Amino acid sequence: MSERESRLRSLAEELLASGQVRTFIGFGPGYEPSRPLPWFAQDPAGAAQLLLNPFCGATLARYLLDDGSPGPVGVLARGCDGLGIERLLADRRVSRDRVHVVGVTCRGAVDPDKAYREAGDTPLSAELEGERVLLTTASGTREFPRASCLYDRCLSCADPSPRWADDWLDEPLPPGKREFPDVAGLEQQDADRRYAFWTRQFSRCLRCHACRQACPACHCVSCSLDHPEWLDGGISLDNNFMYHFTRAYHVAGRCIACGECQQACPAQIPLMLLNDKFMRDIRDLFGVCHPHRPQEKEPLGQFCPDDPEGWREGGAQP
């Protein structure tokens, strides 16, 4: 057990025992060691089973909406969780006095599927060391490059730590800068090829709506994509395009770049490519930094009396 993990357990135990929180959301045992699951600890015994290791993948913020407990909720927060919590606070789906954030600095999570492919066997544990990942399987421990083991979304992550927390498990790191190399690659293609690309992607969509359900920015009480005047239930290329465009527009300027949508997609549609394109454009056109910091001005939703007519590159005022 790592030192951070034991600190997490004792902190969660203390929070639950003292009644400061009624539930603590973190990770707990899954059906195999490389797949820990979100874990709702409600008593010190539950807290004792909390896990904190490089296989802890899913972003936890969204689970705040699923928690039905009346009291305050504690939550483990890496950078992505932190931005997700801020998103939910800004959207007023969660109130600040009902969340107790335990911050931790994350250097990336290991994708169990990638790890399995690399190691050729079910990974039992993993350790991050600089640009290397040490994977332990039944046959021993071996070293792999970071890029071949981490989730894609972690490779472009600019937020290792949440920007604030009520308690910290370690020292936070400052945010970095997100780049969008894949967007440039897509933009170099002509319109026909891009259309063909997205047709290929969206034609696979099962319309399971997992991308929507996983997203910390996509949590309306009643989703307009469930309203029949906008979209009937049928799966067709038209409907799929409509669904994905609407989804992307509804998170444009609000996406926190956690990558949960793409991670959740059973058809492996590269949704982050679409989100990245929006993020990059909004950064370039409106000068808003990305991923969006939820309490900043909404780049696409703010009436501003001195708004310039039209827009300028770089978001400069006239």
Add this chain to the structure above:
Amino acid sequence: MPRTGVFVCWCGINIAKTVDVEGVAAASRSLPGVVHAETYKYFCSEPGQNLIKEAIWEKRLDRVVIATCSPSMHQATFREAAQAAGLNPYLVQIANIREQCSWVHSNREEATGKAVALVTAMVAKVRRDEPLQAFTLPVNRRVLVIGGGIAGMQAALDIADAGYPVVLVEREPNLGGRMAQLSETFPTLDCASCILTPKTAEVARHPLIELLAYSEVREVSGYVGAFTATIARKPAYVDWDKCIGCMLCQEKCPRKTPSDFQRGMGPGKAIGVNFPQAVPNRPVIHREHCTYFQTGKCQVCARICPVDAVDFNQAETTQEKQVGAIVVATGYEVVAPDQFGEYGYGKYPDVIDSLAFERLNSSSGPTDGVIRRPSDGAVPKEVVFIQCAGSRDPDKGKPYCSKICCMYTAKHAMLYRHKVPDGQAYIFYMDIRAGGKRYEEFVQRAVENDGALYLRGRVARVYPEDGRLVVKGVDTLSGQNVEVFADLVVLATAAVPSGGAPGLAQALKVGTDEHGFFNEAHPKLRPVETLTRGIFLAGSALAPKDISESVAQASGAAAKVLALFSREELLADPLVATVNESHCSGCFWCRPTCPYQAIEEKALRDRQVATVNAGLCQGCGACAAACRNGAMKLRGFTDEQLLAEVNALCL
């Protein structure tokens, strides 16, 4: 199944020339729900409207589409006709086949096809339209007039004379605005004070006008009939209630200061009034110039004051006023002349602007009306007037004509000649714009009787030589370079909106043009209204205006206010946003998109949801676009209605 009637208007030949109107009517008959279609030469005419009414009765129509001109033209006409026939007016839709079709196309076949498509879309929309009812708003029959210049005073007097209370806010310590600085007025040459001071006195003693001088409007909230204005009163450091207006303080104040009012032509005092006839006749201390405020010593005014009115501890106070309408009459300023390096303004004391020349001419001015140049007090024998200093000059950002300069420059030349009979006035001009009753004759008098020499062309440079100023320019009529030796140069500087206008426009949520002048609702047909109901414009706040125009417009604005006040309740358009509470997540991202602060919170059992203040909502629809849940709907433009239109066109 709705029973829709389609009425295709010829608009004389405006539509019928390019669009086969009978063809459009025939195509309409096969659209779903259409039970009647006909054409007529002018449906907006009395017989045309009767045809619509008869069809509504006889065919039992419950929806009407009129294929005609733009809805901004006659939608109200047709809605009233439908209402007279017993149909809810919001079940009438206009398909614009004139501005958006016949006027912009020439191919008859294609234009007809487009007209059919436009009708098809509106038939689809109207089926989903719901009957809507106008709602009523109570009216607070008190008006706020912002600006106590000639326009603001006129509007205030007209409204107060009709029996309604007025709150008149003036930024300066006294009424009169720009006109108080003027000497004489064109085209009659009567003195500005002589016609202004009776008005200021009338305002001051009017029982229904509450004058808040030395005050500024900071915030405005609310809507037509129910505005709340927050008004700040700047500290005068003199208790005006105690003060008896003896002006001993001004007389004894040892500190001579530059004076904005005198435009640098003479000194002011750190305490006092701008001019002896000022209303209210109460002094203010100009903190930035006062010796006591600068050094902590002096207090001569406090010692001399017979009633102990000086109060160095006075602070800004604010109050709220509830009013039903607002008249904006914030006037103009002249552009800062430091932009005119080529004319040497600021470098040579004898280059002055036209407001300064007004002060030199004014019998209550610093020179008692004798024209003396600033440098040495000599009476100038040759004066050059330069028109369009800044105006009509896109390079200096003022492409517009300031309108009043041609006339006042002619006036200046005349007044100068009357006072200095052996003097010569030269006027460099681009064009003489003297449209107005007796204006052209006035300019001719300046030329013929008073010997003003007009030189058409621009001045390139002004520089000093032997105690005089050399004005180098070109006379474009003769094509020759001209050099005039002048004792005094007067710049007719461009008129710009008064300094407080941009902030006020924001507080009022009223638009301005790129120069900062307030925008009227329609440049021709609604020149005193703004796009915000209940807010009206008067005078140069809108664009440079002379006195008679400002007064006329002020009375126009007053008439609009009185029309508003003629009822106890207002009918408000029901085309406003509404919230489907079951869909609303309560994220409130609609709120920052709303230019009118119309979105409020409402508590449900489990969450807060948005609700729309229908009085504030102007129906712009920004919130409906911002609402991801689809909870916010704009009545008359719901998703269902608009999608029906789009689907009818595209699917």
